[in-house]
Amino acid sequence: MTDESLEGLDGTWSDESEWDEVDQGVLLDDEEAPRPQPVLAVVGRPNVGKSTLVNRLLGRREAVVQDQPGVTRDRVSYDALWNGRRFTVVDTGGWEPDAKGLQASVASQAEMAMRTADAVLLVVDGKVGATGTEEAVARVLRRSKCPVLLVANKVDDQRGAGDIHDLWSLGLGEPMPMSGLHGRGSGDVLDRVLEALPETPRDSFGASSGPRKVALVGKPNVGKSSLLNQLTGEDRSVVHDVAGTTVDPVDSLVELDNQVWRFVDTAGMRKRVNTASGTEYYAWLRTKAAIEAAEVAIVLIDGSEPITEQDLRVITMVVEAGRALVIAYNKWDLVDDDRRRQLEKEIDRDLIRVRWAERVNVSARTGRSVAKLAPTLRTALESWDTRVPTGRLNGWLNELVAAYPPPARGGRQPKIKFATQAQSRPPTLVLFTTGFLEAGYRRFLERKFRETFGFTGSPVRISVRVRERNDKSKGKGKGRR
Template structure:
């Protein structure tokens, strides 16, 4: 779970999450010029009268955050101060800063405009700002309390944002459709991924003779596959179903992978192919290693296969009971694992003995924790907060002596979490900076047991600009 939002009226500080809220609840932000009716609409959507409503422009100066239920979904509703086009006074600047900060946190934006007054310079400024963020947006044309006034919605289509809805916050008109549109824009609930994948698949991978089959047998407490001291006697991938912790686990025991250059015989080559196939259809890779041998070159090669497949990885040091060097040997071995598997910063090693059963049951618990993060959905606002923080810590490098800008981030998939970064250049960022970003995003979003995949995409506005320049 993410860190709670802390309440503050200062720019740069996100709003707090009330005790009854979760940090993963989506954020719906109301934005608009002063006196367009944001606070009245805020109160209508919440079903209460909390925000101060007054005809004087700019009465809502601080961001007000309250929980609300939108079409049976719990959200954090944020009412921003009124942004004034072209105003240079200090208070207006503060309100603009807070509104910009609210956009960083938003999952959905409701741009509230005054249908009676018509499209203003502030409306156009805000529409451009929202468009740059690439967030789902609904234009709520307020103060249209009679059918004859609904014709006034037409001029707001020029903002280039859809849908455009006519509402009257004062009279409660059009709110049902507004709620439906907000709900349609919300990110999928966190439970969706779990419901689609009730079975958790673990691929037991590793060099020959490290104890993969023995570990599987210990887990299921019965002989399901051949166990032998001869390396590579398990040639096929065998699926075993195990019910534990109110879940069904699919355990895939593969032939031991040898380094590619040493896979000379056909059966061994087939075993490697089967292991890669198992990684492709598993969520978690259980990397089994021989504690007595330490981390070998072969172990690193197998770990590289799991990394390339984008799986969550649990390194398992088997035969821990055979170590004789006491705490000093154990400490040195764990340091070796950390150092040599540093390219898997999301992995947490377990020390077990398949022979005695030492800590074997911890493997399934760790797999459940890894799955939760592997299939996690985080709010768009949280990704963008983390992205802004990372770029403040280390600015994007110059690419071909030109500035490189990352506009915003959107999660586009799970298993593992996949994030699209919308950028201003077609040229890729240097791999070290991409690794830095991935690491900072994982830590900020509490994704410490799973990799994340970052994808760069040229923003649509940049593509249009390039096409115009080429024409």
Template sequence: MSKPIVAIVGRPNVGKSTLFNALAGEKISIVKDTPGVTRDRIYADVSWLDYNFTLIDTGGIEPDSSDMILKSMREQAQIAIDTADVIIFLTDVRQGLLDADAKVCDMLRRSGKPVLLVVNKVDNFDKFLMDTYEFYNLGIGDPIPVSAASKLGLGDMLDEVVKHFNDTALGEEEDEIPGIAIIGKPNVGKSSIINKLLGENRVIVSDIAGTTRDAIDTVIRHNGNDYNFIDTAGLRRKNKVKEELERYSIIRTVSAVERADIAVLVIDAKEGVSEQDAKIVGIAHDRGKGIIVAVNKWDDVEKNNKTVSEYTNKVRQILSFIPYAEILFISAKTGQRLAKLFDIIDMVLENQTMRVQTGVLNEIMTEAVALQQPPSDRGRRLKLYYMTQVSVKPPTFVIFVNDKELMHFSYTRYLENRIRDAFGFKGTALRFIIRERKEK
């Protein structure tokens, strides 16, 4: 089931980032060794009541003139309309209702997506009540007063947000067809791969109706199984500021990866793997998706008997935070090894849903502890009591210990490697939850 996506749209300085941070809270867990996970997170996981959703901050560049502001807001609104299930349209009670608000509001209204009108900076509900009423003039329903800075009214707003999750066809997206997101920088051959796969499999392309997102869904049948390929190449916007273009493609990648089981990162063999690739695939890693790295245009590379292993090492080095990723050398032009892509996808899907019996896990854990003593701190030693697998996609394990503080990242990594030695789990992330149990 893909998580709903909620986007925040609004003029500069109405408090989009403040609202984003208030909702994302300290919950943004930054994995130390994932590159490109910077302060300016564009997306975050938020949970409210029993709902989990992905929040996207479309803001970014603050334009200087008022025409530029409108242009930039139209672009933000377009991103939100393309990718979001629910849109939070943020306005500012102190600046009041401006012309730019009304113009963007028309766009949002026409999109047919659920839009919540949220009026920010209302830190005193009595004082600003009349000013809030002014926003009824926009004609998109009741304004919801909040103060992102003082965290007032956010609960009421979230109650309204999650009401829309059932309206949209979110519940029906539970497809048996595995979703494969094709991600990567522009011009590395993402669409060519899909076209070539289509050509080789002679299938009727079904552009799935109702996906207003930029990502184009193509169902391909191979050996009697269907796979839904989600292509993030989508629309090319002309002469965008580079920074904004990057932000736009990241938002698009988030929304495609969110709906996929596996992400295939496509790299141009001649350009090699870059920091930007690491940033893009970091999204899939964060989301616990299966990951395959497809090195495209391999036919253009001059080779000797060491080329593959040297190239593999280079990829592993830069993408060191996903040692579990599978690497495949392909050519969309000649079709070289493209059929193998399906074999690897099948293997990764199987690994993502593999369950290991608790007894076996505890044997591995006991043996691992005997081979390498758990860390200690000021005379207190970490004790591991018990380990069990609690879910799949990605396989998630809970380890009960005497003291969470003592469980260093490196020891968790060590246990992960022992489990991988035993079961492979190639192509999928593994998640570990550490729980404390007081000593008897």
């Protein structure tokens, strides 16, 4: 798709020499490969304020918080920094013994976090004290091999700090008073966290390889979490037949086709942002942030059902963010011949503007064709990273414009004087012209550009810089006599 108002590039120009730097190509620097970070898991029963406490430790609002228990369901990772040291904080859903149904899946995620972390922070409601749930969690943690810190949350003043001594009975050491809401005691807790965490994590799988970042997005209940679990070979995300089970983005390192990828499972977007509220609103914000932090997005569409407005809205969101795009049609085991023919018609009608996107038909339930995702991701990312040399680009453009000149505008035909690919990630073409180019002609240029240079799976942006007329003031002067 074209971008007719790319900020910082659309506008005017006076001389090609002004853009010598652009001629060299303004390429985005590759991010440094991430260094392995120790992991702190934050666990506790529902509604003790874990997510509020996590936001306080991070120093920013990341985890979804709402005045009802059970908002957090998956284990969700965030980068944290304190006193110059970086570490990863994993927020988990409420842990309860003998949980059933959806809560049993939530509890299993918390248990997995406890097993894989380098240190565990057990959060207890300081106003309530230790309950049977905390005693059950403490028995599990006392057998673990990693350090355990005990925090009494919701201790907002000194009077409340005197009521937490009973927590010594959990056998996890000295309880630390803290207020996740007001920040009281957070610095002391962070100091203790740094003392407990090792310099390097126990499990540094894939940390030095700099995995490419993949956002897994789509409307609710299309099978995003099921696909992630199929890729990882474990129950990495909570899966339930209730739509909207995932609230926070869930990230996982996945080895696929002998390459490590960082997948992020996101919340399904069921409403427009201007009508969403509460948890859905913050889930939308985090999904948007996950797309912008990713390099490529897999948009999952239910192949057994007609393409919906929600599907198109998610695709538009990815394209506007300038990310490489793979469209995966899930539940292919439920698609018969009639549905397949109907889907092709829907694609030709509704997705004509993203015909450049990579496509793959998969089944998260059976594992059908999930191995094909890696080649399509590589193709999309290769296009996203590519830059066409300026000389080759202008040679192609001169031939094309000679055969198909731009349409006249206001009685004058604009001329394209010069072109360069200003950046990759996403590929962005800047055209220096003597007049504005119509949107239809920009789309024509993009289509021809793709036919010649490829760029399968990546959006291409085209910006126009219209030359300023240096004789305007002279003309005005001559008219005053």
